[in-house]
Amino acid sequence: MTKVISQLSKKLGVARKLTWGSYLLLMAVLLANAIWSGTPVSLMVFTMVPLLIFLPGLRRERYKTISMLCFVTLMYFMVTVTNLFAPSANWLDAVELVLIVVLFGAAMMFSRWKQYSLYQEDNP
Numbered sequence: 001m002t003k004v005i006s007q008l009s010k011k012l013g014v015a016r017k018l019t020w021g022s023y024l025l026l027m028a029v030l031l032a033n034a035i036w037s038g039t040p041v042s043l044m045v046f047t048m049v050p051l052l053i054f055l056p057g058l059r060r061e062r063y064k065t066i067s068m069l070c071f072v073t074l075m076y077f078m079v080t081v082t083n084l085f086a087p088s089a090n091w092l093d094a095v096e097l098v099l100i101v102v103l104f105g106a107a108m109m110f111s112r113w114k115q116y117s118l119y120q121e122d123n124p
Contacts (some may be wrong), residue, residue: 018106
């Protein structure tokens, strides 16, 4: 039995835009926060590479890659919450946290709806 989701293409479009927007903004905020706090370049690279690994799969809209991105954002969530409660916390840490939560939720739904859309294309 095929599960039909109403307005799937519209939902997929919104999830796509939210995922890309929060992904790109998170990269920019991570970079800005690293520069603001005087983080060495080697640690900046270490911070950015896990997210950059998912860029090709995100561009191709592979739902498995997008699902894995959700798991990686949990690592960023743990670090950001810890940083937020540190004495040296700044407003960029709070922005990071919001973007991570939005990215997790949007990517999770994007992945799921993308999987449904591929299934519905194969089984009309």
